[in-house]
Amino acid sequence: DAKTTQPPSMDCAEGRAANLPCNHSTISGNEYVYWYRQIHSQGPQYIIHGLKNNETNEMASLIITEDRKSSTLILPHATLRDTAVYYCIVTQAGANNLFFGTGTRLTVIP
């Protein structure tokens, strides 16, 4: 699986958009970008995934650059409950497991 690079930590004001970047410059053509988050002492929660096109769901938006070497997860209106560690993972669609890097610890500030 390709490696990803994320900033170790970020702060965001409550109600503002949180933009979490991820670099995956060695991603291959058949690898997807997945985002998960882990709230303290809980299992990871799936957020969103994409291949080439931008994606949006009820939780977040995923913006993938045209060259696919980086992506941004956007939480449009961050709340205190969004405080968590966010993991960006690239993996093939049929892969049997996920490799978790160190992620970004997002702290939403009141």
Add this chain to the structure above:
Amino acid sequence: GAVVSQHPSWVICKSGTSVKIECRSLDFQATTMFWYRQFPKQSLMLMATSNEGSKATYEQGVEKDKFLINHASLTLSTLTVTSAHPEDSSFYICSARPGNDYGYTFGSGTRLTVV
């Protein structure tokens, strides 16, 4: 959505005893389930892949005789930590995937403390 239920959520056991953790897929069948371990302030590390009806596949450095995995049905995988020691204290998490078009779903985790 797809749910993976993990039980117990926490357990305290004495050194030398064994502990069993269950992982169930509630509304889908999972021929494969995954077991992760997470030490404090660290990321999740895959321990093993549980395969229904066959032997589990262990990652390098994970002792298969210590971490027994059984996947006897399409909805249940169990991880047994045998002869537990304090260094086995960790957060154990299982996951499964409802299908190729879906993300992996994780259980809520089991915090094991060995005293």
